[in-house]
Amino acid sequence: MKKYEVNAVSKTAEIIINGGFILFSLACVLPLLLVVSVSFTSESAIMDFGYSFIPKEFSLDAYDFLFSDSxxxxxxxxxxxxxxxxxxxxxxxxxxxxxxxxxxxxxxxxxxxxxxxxxxxxxxxxxxxxxxxxxxxxxxxxxxxxxxxxxxxxxxxxxxxxxxxxxxxxxxxxxxxxxxxxxxxxxxxxxxxxxxxxxxxxxxxxxxxxxxxxxxxxxxxISTPKLYTLQHLMQQAMLNLNFIRQSFSDNLSAMENFMKLLPEQSVRMAMVVVGVGPIVAAYPFFQKYFIQGLTEGSVKG
Amino acid sequence: MDTQLKLDKKIKDARSRKFMKAVVKYKALLIMMIPCSIILFINSYLPLFGLIIAFKNINYKDGIFRSPWSGLENFRFLFSTDAAWRITRNTIAYNLVFIFVGMVISVAIAIALNEIRNRYLKKCYQTLVILPNFLSMVVVAYIVYSFLNPEQGYMNTTILKKMNITPIKWYDEPIYWPYILILTKLWHSVGYGSIIYIATLTGIDSQLYEAAIIDGASKWQQTKYITIPSLSGMMIISIVLALGNIIKGDFGLFFQVPMSSGLLYGVTDVVDTYVYRALITLQDIGMASAAGFYQSVVGLIMVVIANLIVRKIDKEQALF
Incomplete structure (x- = not known):
């Protein structure tokens, strides 16, 4: 154990390295949190202030819409x-x-x-x-x-x-x-x-x-809606603004009042949250297996 | 002469008997290999026959085999446009940046992470820096869009506003895209890329460092003379293997992230996006298959060269 202390980097270097990693880790996670935050922001706040990391006006409209006719x-x-x-x-x-x-x-x-x-x-x-x-x-x-x-x-x-x-x-x-x-x-x-x-x-x-x-x-x-995957929904919603309107048309006719107020921006982001949520939540628990798989792969026989 | 023939026949019989015997003896193992052999045949061998499409004037009605031949017509068409040069240049130039800059950052992460003594923090950092790699490019495109969306994006509405810079129509301006794409790709891949170097670092004999400390080597000197040389083998092999794939563009990155904005094609179009567009959007199968064939041939040559080099450096790591 002593050996490590002798060979440890200096206190200043340690602070710099840790600081660097904290910044870098934030850079890896925060962009995803921006998407999450937008999905919880009311459409009017998005229109007035743009996307932000903390919802200016918290709202569950996007999720209500997505799951209204789920x-x-x-x-x-x-x-x-x-x-x-x-x-x-x-x-x-x-x-x-x-x-x-x-x-x-x-x-x-x-x-x-x-x-x-x-x-x-x-x-x-x-x-x-x-x-x-x-x-x-x-x-x-x-x-x-x-x-x-x-x-x-x-x-x-x-x-x-x-x-x-x-x-x-x-x-x-x-x-x-x-x-x-x-x-x-x-x-x-x-x-x-x-x-x-x-x-x-x-x-x-x-x-x-x-x-x-x-x-x-x-x-x-795939071009038939009944075989759309989550990734497909996400990418179509991204490439084609009318996609949400078209695929959720049943929701719309059922909820006339939503017609005028379709929370388009936040619905798209909510779709991403719904789509990647399980994967991101599960990933930390399985991380060691990924590392193991990669490391094994690096040394071929 | 007669005896010679008989002898030949005998040898042949003996061989086929031996073969049949081996088949019987190892039939269980052979049966095990059937499912994957079929999958490989469908996913890899059938498309190889499909490469002849590049030399055909194909239509869906006649299918792959009955469509008329067209010689090199498709290739003449492809190389007469400036697209061929553009996609080749973009694909190779981006990949070179990704390979070299990506490796430097990955190695730096590995070395820095190795110096962190607190195991909990170490694990925490590692988990977070690898995370982006597990997001699909569709999701990455959303993340980039949430920053660059011209009306509501974080760049225009917050960062540029604070700096008093007029909003930029990001998806219409090619000059920013090389930087955006490189940044996005590095963000997505450097943490993941460091895993392999971290594994190599834990394998370095600690006696080397002990000896260096006795000789009075500073931390920096240890890094320079022990750590980096120990990683160099893995670095060279990673570079060479990546160079083998230099003609393959990251389709997700170049297709999803710029959101197919036509104004950006000059700096975002790579072989893979071009082939996709020619095939699905323009329905020009001839052109698409010619570009695909070109990619396959260059790819094969690069992989073979790369493997020869890897073989020279470390036989263990060579593919064949």
Whole structure:
């Protein structure tokens, strides 16, 4: 312990470093808080004073409006949650199942499947080709699969998982299981999986965040409102001012008086708060898994 | 001669028997690999065949394979516009800034964070600086907009007002956008980028520092002669790998953040936004696929070169 005190930076340097980090941390968080604050500000205060970090006039109008006929929002939540769960489960299961044989020294087809995977990292067909394949050959346009399939898998993650397997599973472990007469699948589920849980947790979380935050799939392939995700609602509201009016038209006819006073500015920001709230709230608890996943990935075998 | 043929056949038989035996022995492992193999085929291999679209005069009715060939017509079209030069320049120039400035800041964060002794504070700072990376670019675009919105944005209504500067129509003025985009990208990525260096720092042998202290090295000297050299391997590899992707623009950043403002295309248009616009907005598949093909080829060359260099430096880190 003493060693650290000897080698610690001077008091002044410590204050400067801490000060720097406090400023930088604020710079990372405050911009998001501006969005949150605007969503709680009354429309008239926004019009008079512009956006501000502390609401000049507190108001829940935006949230009242969003949830007054909450079908649009809840539907988008439903689609997003469904896509996130199904997509990341298929992703993690298929990636782990592919990575495991690759990590086995005795697997004779290892080099073939290695190259098969490597090619996908080197050559890319690009957006146009993927788009044409997904639309004309697979017929994904305006189906829920368009939100899932294009983001499945991922060559680099598979290599990361494989490396973790290699480093953490001694071949004696597998040999012992074979001697005991366990089949490959049983060995994998009962002996291998418990050992490699950490990397699977990391990759699963990357996948979950990836699906939740994905907006490109929906931008390319979705035009029916019933398949809009949260990200889609947000980006449409941003690019097209009339979007809120159109998609919430049911709310409007039900609430004639809102027609004139649609709190457009704050509703857009409220939509962002509703969309990223869960992710931002969950993130600090899972942070260590992300760091772990990244760190494991940095040292390939 | 007859015996030779027989021998060949025998060897061939033996080989295929061995192959079949291996297939049977490892059938469980092979079955495990089926789902992901199919996914890779659909998401990566099928689009590779789709690259031929660049050489076709494509229409939706005939599909990818039956549309008529057009030779290099699409490429002639693409490179006859000044768009080709503009998107190439923007993509590469922005990426160079992102790579080098981003790395310097990430390394600085890692070194500074390593000096903080209070573990609780350290964790707190780290959590907060990584946070922006977990916001999608759609959300980032909203954040930028909440500052730059010409009527209600924080810049115009508060900051510039206090400084007595007339409001600026941010989304109409290209001159500010290189700075805005660079700032946004760095904000979004530097904290995340520092993780890998923090991990490397914790791996440095503490005896090195002890020896340096005995020799009377100051903190600054320790940083200069021990810390930074220890990080340099990781820094070089990160740079080279990033250079391998230099022709790929961050689609989210360049598409969402400038809100597709046409006035800004000169400084915000990269290959990826151009391809998207040509494909979806202009419905010009030929042009889009030519630009995409160009990107794929340059990308492949860059990745191969990058990998060769990484291989030379540290074989462990090379992809192949």
């Amino acid at each position: 079908e649009v929002i809840f539907r988008a939540y439903g689609v997003t949650i469904f896509v996130t769960i199904v997509g990341s489960l298929i992703s993690i299961i298929s990636m782990t199942l592919y990575a495991y044989p690759l990590s086995r020294e005795d697997f004779p087809f290892k080099s073939f499947f290695n190259v098969y995977l490597l090619i996908t990292l080197l050559f890319s067909g690009g957006l146009v080709a993927s788009y044409m394949v997904n639309v004309t050959i697979l017929g994904l346009k305006n189906t829920v699969w368009a939100l899932i399939v294009p983001s499945l898998g991922g060559g680099f993650s598979i290599f990361v998982i494989r490396t973790y397997f290699k480093k953490n599973i001694p071949s004696e472990l597998i040999e012992a299981a074979v001697i005991d007469g366990a089949g490959e699948f049983r060995t994998f589920v009962q002996i291998i999986l418990p050992v490699v849980q950490p990397i699977i947790a990391s990759m699963l979380l990357f996948s979950i965040f990836g699906y939740w935050n994905n907006w490109t799939n929906s931008l390319y392939y």
